[in-house]
Amino acid sequence: MTDSSKLQIAIIGAGIAGLGAAIALKHHPAIDVQVYEKASELREIGASIALGPNGMRTLDRLGVQNALDDEVAFRNKSRYPMIYRHWKTNEIVSTDSHAGEVEYRHLTSRFYRAHLQEALAKHIDPSKIHLSKSFQSVAFDAATKKLIITFTDGTTATADIILGADGIHSPVRTFFVPTSSTAWTGWVAFRSVFPISHVAHIKDLPDEANHFWGPDRTFFVSKLGRDLFTVVGSYQADPNAPDAPYKDSTWNSDGNVDTIREFYKDWSPLVRQIVDAVPHTRVYPNSAAHPLETWVLGNGKVTLAGDAAHAHGGAFAAGGSLALDDAWAFASSILHVFPVDAKKKPTEAEIQKALRIYERTRKPHTDRVMRVVHENNLKKIAQYSEGKKLESDEQLRARIKNRADPSWIHEHDVQAAFAQAVAAEAAGRGASNEQARL
Template identity: 35%
Template sequence: MVLQQELIKKLPADILHAAKNVIKVQVDESQAIVVFEDGTSVTADLVIGADGIRSKVRETFVPEHKLADWGDAMFRTTFPYALVENIEGLDQESTRWQGPTSWFFASRLGDKGYGVTFNLNSGGSDSDKPFTDVIWNAPAEVEDVKDAFKDYHHPVPAIIERIPAGTLRRYTNAFGPKLDRWTFGDRVTLIGDAAHTHGGAFGAGASLAIDDAYTLYLALRAVFPEALPISDPVSQSHLHVALDLYESIRRPHASKVLQTVLDGRQEQLDRAERLRAAGAVETDEQFRGRLSHRKFAGWLHEHDVEKAFREAIASRFTLTEKKS
């Protein structure tokens, strides 16, 4: 929220319009038209679908792309730090705890705030899973989740006990298959969760979206230098070059992230099913051993988007020195 507020400060006062739900996007050689739920529309040279995992922009062009539930959900809340400050042993930075089918994270937010995020997999058969509705940002009750964390180490149960009524929100987790393309009609493209529906990627979802946006900016600036005038309407062929450059850099990387997430989640589900079938639970030793052998995702967390852009430019455009 703080980042969003800082970004908004950089925008002209009349350029941002809230509560504009997209219905569809129409595109032809000369323009793209975004149609909103309230009956209004806007015409643009380029439409960037940054409308999340349930993207209406994506749905317009890839209606067959469907989300599926993971059988789990994220829960989030923020509240005054004063409500938990007297809990003995409370970490003053952040605290994170991991279990076989759930995890918990909490951290101070500035001087006076406290944030809690946790994930819970329901388990059981498809018919009795409580998180298969794919509802986003729904109210949740603390009493419904306390039992899942009652055996967690202190201070997790104590923190959950202090969550104020009416503040907890539920975000049912979902995922979707890889997209074969992100760009449509050379005037519409996707970024962030709208483009790669992984439903959670090593805590890197926000950075992936930022890298998408930055790469798109670099690609547009490479084709439309700031010092030169831009044609009106903007040339479709020029947009094609920029969007193709952007997608060629980001889509292979994001597809690798998505496949890694899907493989890891399937492994997690298979492991949980084996334990349920055996009537067993994962021991601490098994859990520690599994985590200690995890591969470090340096290719994701340390990805250099500027280097990737330079390499793409070098492979496409070769400059040769003119000999006298």
Template identity: 35%
Template sequence: MNIAIIGAGIGGLCAAIALRDAGHQVTVFEQAQAFMRVGADINLTPNAVRGLDGLGVGAAVREPAARPTHRISRLWDSGEETSRLAMGDSAEQQYGAPQLTLHRADLLAALASAFALEQVQFAKRCETIQQDDAGVTLTFVDGTHAQADLVIGADGIHSAVRAAMFGAEQPRFTGVVAYRAVVPASKVAHVPDLQAFTKWWGPNPESQIVTFPLNRGRDIFIFATTAQASWHLESWTTRGSVSELQSAYAAFHPDAVALLHACDEVLKTALYERDPLPRWTAGRLTLLGDAAHPMMPFMAQGAGQAIEDAVVLARALNLPDTDLAVALHTYQAARLERASQIQVGSRGNQWLKAGGNADWVYGYDAWNVALG
């Protein structure tokens, strides 16, 4: 089958590798001029790493990554620890893969190295999509066209494929902004559990600080959110104010405050979301990742759900004696309920606040989950 994937992000490249390996002709169309080192640092929980292992990129992803020792919840003011899950080797033994934390660009580099660059067309912003019984015609802003038997929308929260399926609409501003910073671990060596994934639960659901190691533990990533209705800019690269960051969390526990006072610079973005969709497919079009289910970051499952989508979609399209419509329905039936549940749960921001069982998220195996 001739398959066009719109978007060369994590989900798009995972789908490209899996579908290429299944024998399909795959072309990825990406609106950016090239792969660039932008974006947030990523927490890959065991369900995501298991998906990457099946794509053959697990070793390349592990090389630059850190392996958090635990997943810890602490209260913002007292510092009381309310939950602690062993990760690292314990997670690998329990779930078949560890938790890994790394920069998004390092993950994309590992995926790009496993897919032929000549099959990625850059500077291709999709403008219109038309389909009929014979196939799909894509028209790009530069005036060029492409034909495909199937189009996969992996083009994020502002998806052109989603708009072609459901009509143009805008994602909803959550009223929450996020700050991102990276500091050397050596600057905050006195803070306990630096090599763990630690979430500081704030006084309200919008307020939190998350930290985890990067670069094999040499750096610490800081991700903090707070309500701020006046800031609407969604950006990977916009600089924020360090003093504003520190002021917003000045009442937090001294361990959390120490991390913020180690920051020399910070990036800031507004957070947007959408409601779960009733369906992900329409004729020869289907969606995955943020194009299907953009979610708040509070369960750290955005990348993981895109990886799961890509694997299950490729498996569904490779089922024997199955036509395209049935394969896409099988994919949607296998994925929509789970992804929607995580999408809604991420909005609620109560995941593992006071302990609980993570197996239903971390134990999911996209390569072996039942289809049909």
């Protein structure tokens, strides 16, 4: 039950961003946070997920210590965020490194998504999470100055602020910006998570997260927490081809292990052994959208987080960390205009100020991420297009070694960005006048 005497914040979506934001705001005595989730049970759809040092630091900042535990977070013992191997020889061609000093608990980690969501959910009062609530629309009540949320089951809820954290195909985003729907990039991932016992017999099984690169696809393997193992195969097609395989596939649909065995039949014996041991796989078509002009929507009282805000398709394995930094920045922006010791609720102008600060903190960074993602997607389509001659082994090795350094994404300092956004707002620099209206 919502409390209208408090600042009412409705979070649409109980994924990483939504739960993170709810955790960050839960200690304010005059803020009432309610989370609305379309699923009938609180469970993460997906396979493995990586968090870089920025995401791990934000988990720590939020007090989600249980997610930092080695039981659920797998870290490479070498401390390398990623190890890159040759598809045919298995040799290590290159590695990523952390750019700055990173404590052990903040090292790049891999999780089974369900474990991470479970760890986050333990920090929220279950009565604050409402299941089977699929977003339909929002209206503004001029008399009460409240947002009225309608769900597909006909029920409604009121809020002073809405945070749309409802995923890459976000109904909240497309309600306010109908042109912001996603499009398939042509890339498809085949993800599998299973007990490590299925592959424990394989000699030289990598005991760290490894990314094998081949001329026309990649292959990722890693241990996960609680004795699990993950395998991710891939396929790239031209998304504009009318007969492109997987053009009509859906997220988290059943896959065929024989398909990935065919994909990797010419790879190294080690890769083939791993693929042969995979008990099942699921299909995840990659989608992306272009950056929004503004994140401040709905009379300045609605904003977005996670994939809903920056639908970049999970490139760089950065989606989880971006979502957590969004959650922290959103909550910090609210708390900036409405601190714990505030005597009265924030005005509409103060709410709009908070959402502007949030946008200033996050959007420049995520826009840059999305620009790079779109450029890379176009390069992949050109590289793997039908009939195009595949690169030589020398060219492949050069591509691995000369890949872009992703540390600017994985070690982004959201606290410094927030401080800069607060200062810019105070100075009145570049305030947006392009707020979308209901």
